[in-house]
Amino acid sequence: MCSRSYTLALCVLAPVLALAQTAQRLTPAQLREQERQARLLSEKAKQRGERAKEKKGKEAEPKPANCKLTGSKRAAQFSEEALPGISSSDRYALYVGACGLEDVVDLTQRLVRFKTVGDDKPAAKNPAILAMGQFLQHWAKARGFGFRVAGRNDVFEISWGQGSPRLGLVFHGDVVPAPPQEWKRKPFEPKVLNGRLYGRGVVDDKGPLATALVSLAMAKELGLEPQKGKVLVIIGNDEEGTWAGMQEYARTEVVPTYTISVDSAYPVVVAQSGFVSLSLEAAVDTPDTSGSAILLPVDATAGEFLTQVPGSASLSLLPYAGKSVEEGLAAVKAAVEAVRKERPGLKAEVKTAPVPGAGKGTRGSTQIVLATQGKAIHSSIPEEGRNALWDLAAIADKLPLAENGLAAMLRTVARRFDGDHRGERLGFTEKDPLMGTVISAATLLRVKDGKVSLGINLRRPRSEESNEDFHAALDHAVALINQESDGRVVEGPGRYVGDAHVADSSGPLVTTLLDIYKRHRNIREQVSPISIRGGTYARLFPNAVDFGPDLKEMGAYTGHAPDESISLEHLGLSTQMLSEAIHTLALSPLGR
Numbered sequence: 001m002c003s004r005s006y007t008l009a010l011c012v013l014a015p016v017l018a019l020a021q022t023a024q025r026l027t028p029a030q031l032r033e034q035e036r037q038a039r040l041l042s043e044k045a046k047q048r049g050e051r052a053k054e055k056k057g058k059e060a061e062p063k064p065a066n067c068k069l070t071g072s073k074r075a076a077q078f079s080e081e082a083l084p085g086i087s088s089s090d091r092y093a094l095y096v097g098a099c100g101l102e103d104v105v106d107l108t109q110r111l112v113r114f115k116t117v118g119d120d121k122p123a124a125k126n127p128a129i130l131a132m133g134q135f136l137q138h139w140a141k142a143r144g145f146g147f148r149v150a151g152r153n154d155v156f157e158i159s160w161g162q163g164s165p166r167l168g169l170v171f172h173g174d175v176v177p178a179p180p181q182e183w184k185r186k187p188f189e190p191k192v193l194n195g196r197l198y199g200r201g202v203v204d205d206k207g208p209l210a211t212a213l214v215s216l217a218m219a220k221e222l223g224l225e226p227q228k229g230k231v232l233v234i235i236g237n238d239e240e241g242t243w244a245g246m247q248e249y250a251r252t253e254v255v256p257t258y259t260i261s262v263d264s265a266y267p268v269v270v271a272q273s274g275f276v277s278l279s280l281e282a283a284v285d286t287p288d289t290s291g292s293a294i295l296l297p298v299d300a301t302a303g304e305f306l307t308q309v310p311g312s313a314s315l316s317l318l319p320y321a322g323k324s325v326e327e328g329l330a331a332v333k334a335a336v337e338a339v340r341k342e343r344p345g346l347k348a349e350v351k352t353a354p355v356p357g358a359g360k361g362t363r364g365s366t367q368i369v370l371a372t373q374g375k376a377i378h379s380s381i382p383e384e385g386r387n388a389l390w391d392l393a394a395i396a397d398k399l400p401l402a403e404n405g406l407a408a409m410l411r412t413v414a415r416r417f418d419g420d421h422r423g424e425r426l427g428f429t430e431k432d433p434l435m436g437t438v439i440s441a442a443t444l445l446r447v448k449d450g451k452v453s454l455g456i457n458l459r460r461p462r463s464e465e466s467n468e469d470f471h472a473a474l475d476h477a478v479a480l481i482n483q484e485s486d487g488r489v490v491e492g493p494g495r496y497v498g499d500a501h502v503a504d505s506s507g508p509l510v511t512t513l514l515d516i517y518k519r520h521r522n523i524r525e526q527v528s529p530i531s532i533r534g535g536t537y538a539r540l541f542p543n544a545v546d547f548g549p550d551l552k553e554m555g556a557y558t559g560h561a562p563d564e565s566i567s568l569e570h571l572g573l574s575t576q577m578l579s580e581a582i583h584t585l586a587l588s589p590l591g592r
Contacts, residue, residue, distance in 0.1 A: 118240030154245020166229030168256035172239030204559030282405030311376030435461035
């Protein structure tokens, strides 16, 4: 029944709008127009009975919502009384669309300031993760949500509602390192510049976490409640490491009916390649004598961590066999120019530097340092970056080097990895229609304690072959490398071969998320779920999927890269889409 405060026009409009909502959800543009009309009618209703003469001409626009208000006062602007005839789901969507972004930016900045670098210390001993957990606990309790810690700071869980878990939203709170020399800005002092939010974790994965938390808070402010079970926000703190904490959580806790990770890409990710890590090593040892060698490789470094294509690499060389620094320097410069002809985009620098610990002016006190610059990128998409280690190895391959373990390892990179993202030089040829080929990236080169080590990250698609078959293929590749290096290069510790993850793409979770994506992107043609080469926590939960945040139309993905950033438009869109998914799957009484 219509309230007395409604005009006749509103009483007629309300059932029509409700019918439209039942038939088909509106696009964001249609929804904003509906809001405009409802606010106009609401303002006219307030003026009913006044005899003031209305001006003819263009109808005055309604006042926009004041998002500077807080809590219930702000939410009241999107109440049923303020927006008569508009369904609760659409009033919620309008509320998030109008006021959500500012809250998301603020919360993301607060989270980024916690320097939760995964490589620093385990979650249980990482003070930044502990501090972030205390912050999240305070944030949750201030808004009436539950909070608990699973394990030893391994997983933080924020809960809303009663009963068994209905919807799980999965994120990670740890981040990859942010080497200051690679950044133009301070990575843990987030700032908005020219419509983009910069900081380590704004994309991967603290910005997405903020979109979920703000969406839940705004739903609660509007008086909405979970239906048919709890909503959980599940935050793992070792995603950039071993995953042990989240693995234990997924194994021992009650699994939600629907699980969405927001750590990958749109439209909906239903398949993930298997994660593979492999290491090679060689003793640097005493070089073999060679009449043509004039340079001795003594040190090298490339990359910051296993899952990032190296953005920089360097090689330290000493003059050898009585050659002078000048002769060695000339040889390195000549090799650089030869490679530059083959690779016009090559960025390489050659200089001399003191040998650490050597007496100034003594023989052997000066070394030649070759440095290359590439473009760091996530190792699952190496073709979108430029591997600086490839360039370094290509130059080294043209140098008259004394033969030791480091020279052998650089030759291995040049022969078995340079120019090959698909692992074909290692012997991998399989291809899956959905998931594509194997991906291979040599990412981490170090010299330590008399050994040189090379970290390799591969991604494997689903296959009829077993894990044992893949292990056998790795054994064959390692044996080939060992033979080529005359036994110098062998496999190091830490081999890991993970399975591919494939979710049900025909169920209500995927169809709901695809529908939301299409409507918000104004897409009418068919959209299909996709596969990624990366790995997210979704693979730990049965039939879990990823829903964002990467969106190609909004620019290149910058997670794991220097100067990580996301546009405010992108962040706002992600918030609106995730909030609708939350409402549809968990807050609607009709729930799918």
